[in-house]
Amino acid sequence: MIENRIVPNINIFSDLSSSMPIDEFSQKGFGISNVSEGGDFKTILSGLVSNINNDMEKPDQLLSAQMSGNPNVDIHDVTTAMAKAEIGVTLATQMTSKVIAAYNAVMNISI
Numbered sequence: 297m298i299e300n301r302i303v304p305n306i307n308i309f310s311d312l313s314s315s316m317p318i319d320e321f322s323q324k325g326f327g328i329s330n331v332s333e334g335g336d337f338k339t340i341l342s343g344l345v346s347n348i349n350n351d352m353e354k355p356d357q358l359l360s361a362q363m364s365g366n367p368n369v370d371i372h373d374v375t376t377a378m379a380k381a382e383i384g385v386t387l388a389t390q391m392t393s394k395v396i397a398a399y400n401a402v403m404n405i406s407i
Contacts, residue, residue: 344388351384 335343355377362369 344391348384348388352381355381 355374358369358374358377362371362374
């Protein structure tokens with residue numbers, strides 16, 4: 297017999313610490329938050345690289361704060377930041393491969 301159960305409404309983002317930089321970190325997109333829309337390719341690319349670099353530094357900052365005994369940092373926040381940084385690096389690697397492939401395709405066009 298199947299019992300009628302009430303499924304709780306769980307918001308995983310409300311459980312994250314609210315006083316650490318993880319809030320700022322979790323609200324940003326993967327390296328595209330500070331990129332200006334009307335810039336040239338070099339400006340956009342350098343903005344993406346700097347954002348990915350910042351995303352790579354967040355897990356280290358959170359881990360050092362957690363290991364120094366800061367009660368506002370949970371190990372789950374560190375793990376989430378690490379996963380987000382890994383996804384950002386994977387995305388940047390794939391974007392780089394696509395840009396190189398597009399460049400090679402343009403270079404192979406005969407005029």
